[in-house]
Amino acid sequence: MNNHVRELRGEQGWSQADLAERLEVSRQTINAIETGKYDPSLPLAFKIAKLFGRPIESIFDPGE
Amino acid sequence: MNGHEGSGANGKQARTLARRYLREFVPAMLGYVILLPVSIVLLLRAGLPTAGKVAVALLPVLPMVFVVRAMLRHMLRQDELQQRIELQAVAITCAVVGMATFSLGFLQNVRLLPSPPWAMLWVLPLMIGVYGVVRFLLARRYR
Numbered sequence: 001m002n003n004h005v006r007e008l009r010g011e012q013g014w015s016q017a018d019l020a021e022r023l024e025v026s027r028q029t030i031n032a033i034e035t036g037k038y039d040p041s042l043p044l045a046f047k048i049a050k051l052f053g054r055p056i057e058s059i060f061d062p063g064e
Numbered sequence: 065m066n067g068h069e070g071s072g073a074n075g076k077q078a079r080t081l082a083r084r085y086l087r088e089f090v091p092a093m094l095g096y097v098i099l100l101p102v103s104i105v106l107l108l109r110a111g112l113p114t115a116g117k118v119a120v121a122l123l124p125v126l127p128m129v130f131v132v133r134a135m136l137r138h139m140l141r142q143d144e145l146q147q148r149i150e151l152q153a154v155a156i157t158c159a160v161v162g163m164a165t166f167s168l169g170f171l172q173n174v175r176l177l178p179s180p181p182w183a184m185l186w187v188l189p190l191m192i193g194v195y196g197v198v199r200f201l202l203a204r205r206y207r
Contacts, residue, residue: 017075020075021076021077025077026077026078026142026143026145027075027077028203029143029144029145032145040144041144
């Protein structure tokens with residue numbers, strides 16, 4: 001799955017640690033999501049979407 | 065703007081979880097370190113009845129229960145990715161240690177390997193050691 005978490009985080013001027021703290025997950029999890037090595041669970045994906053104020057489909061793309 | 069910030073799970077949350085874990089783990093491990101020699105000395109010197117020997121021999125197990133409890137509580141406090149890594153690490157550890165001790169048991173059964181009475185004591189340290197290595201390798205996959 002592809003995602004735009006890194007770009008959205010950058011727009012806010014947040015570090016990975018900042019985003020991790022806001023989502024109550026580890027920085028490793030944020031890094032793994034941004035590098036495509038881990039797909040978040042549905043609750044976490046919705047939390048991310050709510051934090052950035054975007055629809056979930058605009059952030060996560062199922063890809064090929 | 066910040067980009068990729070390297071490996072590791074450092075951060076406020078990780079430090080908070082680590083502090084909670086150490087608050088539970090350290091006293092329990094200290095209890096083990098203290099009770100182990102006490103148990104050994106009592107078993108060697110005191111003329112204990114069988115029931116007493118059992119109780120004294122099992123003394124070091126009490127603090128280890130709290131060590132294992134601290135490890136489990138730490139695992140359950142982790143976020144979803146960390147818990148996935150923990151689950152995989154524990155599953156692989158059980159498979160590796162289980163198969164190793166299973167195989168050794170067969171060899172001991174036909175006397176191809178010695179069966180020292182203290183052998184069973186090494187199963188838990190072996191599990192903890194294998195778990196540590198496996199967890200480290202699994203976590204690297206997500207960096």
